[in-house]
Amino acid sequence: MRIDVITIFPEYLAPLELSLIGKARKDGLIDVHLHNLRDYTHDRHRTVDDTPVGGGAGMVMKPEPWAEAFANVLASGKGESDDGSASPLVIFPNPAGEPFTQRAAEQRAEEPWLIFACGRYEGIDERVYEYLADQGVRVALSSLGDYVLNGGEVAVLAMTEAIVRLVPGVVGNPESIVEESHTSGLLEYPLYTKPARWTSPDGVQRDVPEVLLSGHHARIQKWRRERSLERTAERRPDLLEGRE
């Protein structure tokens, strides 16, 4: 998988060099390229934003630098993505986007080439989205949640982690990416490890639920399912709507 990120703060994406992602890059499983949007400006101040037409507070990102940046990334990526013909999916983290869910992460993990475009300020001139669509580029606006960040970079780090960990070979034990919250459509059951009895600093003796020590797998599985349903009903009843 090839990942390009266009941003005015490339240093924000430095964590992509680390750990899981860093290893996947070394193993050649993913290939990450960062692009500074300001490299596609031509004025002394490397201007990427301007005041909103029609008035209003804040600033809007100008269309020209984005068009130049995409032209460059689309051209450079064509040769290098897994198969030369791969057409990229462009993802704009955006509070006005569609919810980014585990299902979306699974879908994105199938893509040979992702381009993340990090908005800042109040947002990006709408004509950039229209221009890309007119070029036949697939565009998705993805929201991590109903809150506003100062820019898309943090959202790209989160989405990249959720997506790349699903790419075969990235996570050592494929089993460990199966049993997790939201994979079953429910929240994960309570987890325990040794010791079976833990005396916490307040002097309370806290035992692991007996059933988990029974070695009776059917009972354990039943207990876990019940706990998942219980806490999903408690914390995320919305996930239970529309389930049989």
Ligand SMILES: COc1cccc(COC(=O)c2cn[nH]c2)c1
């Ligand atoms: C496209 O323009 C902008 C402008 C400002 C911030 C951002 C970054 O996205 C978010 O803030 C976000 C994403 N999911 N939940 C919040 C994009």
